[in-house]
Amino acid sequence: MILTVDNVSFQYKSTAVLDSICFQVPVHNVVAVLGPNGVGKTTLLRCMNAILRPKSGVVRINGENILNMGTMEIARRMGYVAQRAEAARTTVFDAILLGRRPHITWRASEHDLRLTHAAIDRLGLNSLSLRYVTELSGGELQKVSIARALVQEPGILLLDEPTSSLDLKNQIEILKTIRQVAATHEVAAVMTMHNLNMALRYADQFIFLKAGRIFAAGGAETVTPEIIGEVYDVAVDITRHRGAPMVVPLG
Ligand SMILES: Nc1ncnc2c1ncn2[C@@H]1O[C@H](COP(=O)(O)OP(=O)(O)OP(=O)(O)O)[C@@H](O)[C@H]1O
Numbered sequence: 001m002i003l004t005v006d007n008v009s010f011q012y013k014s015t016a017v018l019d020s021i022c023f024q025v026p027v028h029n030v031v032a033v034l035g036p037n038g039v040g041k042t043t044l045l046r047c048m049n050a051i052l053r054p055k056s057g058v059v060r061i062n063g064e065n066i067l068n069m070g071t072m073e074i075a076r077r078m079g080y081v082a083q084r085a086e087a088a089r090t091t092v093f094d095a096i097l098l099g100r101r102p103h104i105t106w107r108a109s110e111h112d113l114r115l116t117h118a119a120i121d122r123l124g125l126n127s128l129s130l131r132y133v134t135e136l137s138g139g140e141l142q143k144v145s146i147a148r149a150l151v152q153e154p155g156i157l158l159l160d161e162p163t164s165s166l167d168l169k170n171q172i173e174i175l176k177t178i179r180q181v182a183a184t185h186e187v188a189a190v191m192t193m194h195n196l197n198m199a200l201r202y203a204d205q206f207i208f209l210k211a212g213r214i215f216a217a218g219g220a221e222t223v224t225p226e227i228i229g230e231v232y233d234v235a236v237d238i239t240r241h242r243g244a245p246m247v248v249p250l251g
Pocket residue numbers: 012013015017035036037038039040041042043044
């Protein structure tokens with residue numbers, strides 16, 4: 001699937017947040033949306049799946065405007081992992097199975113249950129599958145949200161800081177999983193992130209937001225000390241470690 005964000009602007013009441021945002025995400029790509037706190041990364045993701053209605057502009061999946069789609073239709077195409085997951089009093093298994101809801105017509109099929117078991121396996125949630133989600137740690141809950149988005153089998157995965165509550169091992173596993181899913185399925189992923197090194201390691205494209213606009217966008221060559229300096233107002237160097245670029249703060 002190709003996701004197109006075409007000239008999207010958004011404001012909360014009188015506060016303008018996004019101004020004329022344009023980019024495309026081709027299938028198999030992982031895109032990192034970057035920028036300082038409060039710049040509008042979450043707002044952009046929420047406009048992209050029609051939780052928020054852009055003031056102007058259009059978001060299309062394979063050419064179709066998502067604002068003309070119903071909630072279930074959007075959910076069959078897009079999985080959204082919010083920054084703060086909401087926990088109802090269901091078991092981990094049921095919470096993940098709920099991700100199949102956009103596909104279930106009458107009752108959960110063998111296929112739905114198989115996908116749920118596979119996602120639980122993939123995210124290492126086996127020992128927690130009968131636990132209530134209200135009794136999980138922040139990181140465990142984050143993994144449940146990601147598992148739920150994966151069983152949804154969407155063409156587009158939108159992830160708002162998917163690793164913010166995770167320890168280093170889990171961060172690596174989740175980002176590897178996102179990459180793998182994008183590489184091996186007809187999937188593209190867009191994730192907001194704060195950790196530039198993790199973004200460099202696991203994303204193919206980088207979008208830097210500054211003052212409501214796209215300040216820079218492109219491949220790893222876009223991640224330069226100059227751009228990071230402009231966007232975050234910090235001094236950094238980019239060094240190479242075993243051939244891979246690494247952002248190192250100065251001072
Ligand atoms: N419901 C709301 N009503 C009014 N203003 C809001 C609302 N939600 C967010 N904002 C404001 O819109 C701006 C963008 O917020 P957003 O959450 O999209 O930023 P962000 O880049 O995701 O930030 P962070 O990195 O801190 O998560 C911020 O100034 C924020 O205070």
